[in-house]
Amino acid sequence: MAQQHLDPTAGPVAGDTLAAYLQAQATEFLRALRQHRETGGATVTATNGAEEAVDAARALRRSARRISGTLHTFRPLLDEGWSEGMRPELAWLSGTLAREHAYGARLERLLAALHRLSGSSAFPAQASDPDAHPGARAQLPSEKGALTVGAAKAGALLERQLTLARTRAHSAALQALGSSRFHAVADNVAVLASEVPLTASASASVTGLKPLAAAADERLCDAVAGLPLITAGHPYNAEALVHGLSADTAPQPQDSPWHQVRLLLRLHRYAREVLFGDEAPVDVRLLTAGQALDRHRDAAEAAAAAASAARTPRIAPATAYALGVLHADQRHEVEAARFAFQRAWMRETVGTP
């Protein structure tokens, strides 16, 4: 995104740069919304238009997250009541839209792991974006010969549960997009596309953005400093599975600080986009660290889904056993992701302004 120069006699002031970024994201949001409406949002079944609907939903989430994150990081420059009212609504929207994709990706991850754990090479490597290939799962039944009874039954159980969850998430997303709550969000985004409600202090020079971006960076570094990076840097520390059999069915509390860093890293990235636009140099270190945390989140949620499936009443012991192996495998993926994050983060900072 190019930076707007409203006053050709001077460099862009903080407000202009911020407004240009928010307007571009709002415009993208409205474009994605139009695209989504044209496709009818048909993402669950592999009909024509499914890919476009997936692309549109992703673009909607993408711009909603960026608007929300930017309102947060640069809130002193924006009308407080307006932006504080808008952020939870954007979070609700992107959360609702993300769920359908997440269930699909989780199922793909777990089925791929079941095949890997069965020594089966028939199953393709985990697709990076299963939503983009809605037909991929249709190949499964013919490949089940390579699985043991337990693994096949575990796979069928997960497929049933996660497909149901995905279908429900799809309905919920469609319902959300038709709700008056969503229309209020869309109206607000439309306002944003034409005029960003800046405060008076936003008229300062572009350096007014930098302290706020730096504060976001500082929050990120503080959160990373709180992570158990020394442990994470020792391979095979067996930390991630420490509560693998505990009675607590809630998400593992040890994961929360990592999830928090993932969110702060995202805010940091958006702040850099605001400051530098398309000219922002790609920071491979932060990119790798972010990918590790995405993998951390995905594996943690897949592990929880396997544990949850194992609590289904009246399943066969062989099914439960396979789900136990699968749970532990994904918790080790969690541990591997922490190791990868530690490696990426500890690498010398290069090219970060």
Add this chain to the structure above:
Amino acid sequence: MAQQHLDPTAGPVAGDTLAAYLQAQATEFLRALRQHRETGGATVTATNGAEEAVDAARALRRSARRISGTLHTFRPLLDEGWSEGMRPELAWLSGTLAREHAYGARLERLLAALHRLSGSSAFPAQASDPDAHPGARAQLPSEKGALTVGAAKAGALLERQLTLARTRAHSAALQALGSSRFHAVADNVAVLASEVPLTASASASVTGLKPLAAAADERLCDAVAGLPLITAGHPYNAEALVHGLSADTAPQPQDSPWHQVRLLLRLHRYAREVLFGDEAPVDVRLLTAGQALDRHRDAAEAAAAAASAARTPRIAPATAYALGVLHADQRHEVEAARFAFQRAWMRETVGTP
């Protein structure tokens, strides 16, 4: 062990050095056998004399392995018919004696893992030698509160199965020690303690031992060269669990080359003992590598025991789930051990003559 100098006017010749080592091991074997008979071999129950019986059984295994390994490595210097007849008998004996200890250690390892996986800190860290503390397992019931139903049931099932196996192994060991087959072994070892049946070529100088020890070293290095060390050196490569859910219930074929290296490393160590006696410098690198392979073997067998317990008919799904988690945990220990071996082995050779 000090090297014998039968001829004070010359350095020890190959035959003398070899004979001295074998005689010392044979003497140790006979001493351990007397000690074992005095204690009545009471290792399973925590009676008086249990520790002595454990020590005696360990000393018997220890010297039997050393005699057998030395007969193998230096076989061109020994009467062929005699040593080829003796080796399988020593292997049978040390194998029979090792089983009781192995089942006990396996149970301790699995119960410690179940507690670790339950986030329970009540259970003491895995004892390095559970046999030396026969009362340790008696503490378990009061600690089971920290376990989920599944983990507690899995622990109880493993305890039942492995205690039964251990009791049977104990009976088998006692029966073996009273058999005529064993008396023949003991008679042969008694012969060895007084006179080692050397060949004529064994009268060469001490350098006659070195080529044979070097050949043992070479066999070790060849076997290590066949290991997938590049994969093993990448943390979290997920190789060890690749057949975690395969239909094959046989021990994992991928483990065999590692077990083989473990045996060759042991032969290499015994050959160094023959050559250098007590003066052999401790090679920390080989020591660490050997410990990693011991851990590899123990974890692989523990994982197999968990998988085997999961095939018990009519177990509860929660039990099967816990056994699945446990199996995967131990297979990751296998992977961690391979990583540790790779690290130890790749370290620059220091102090190895």
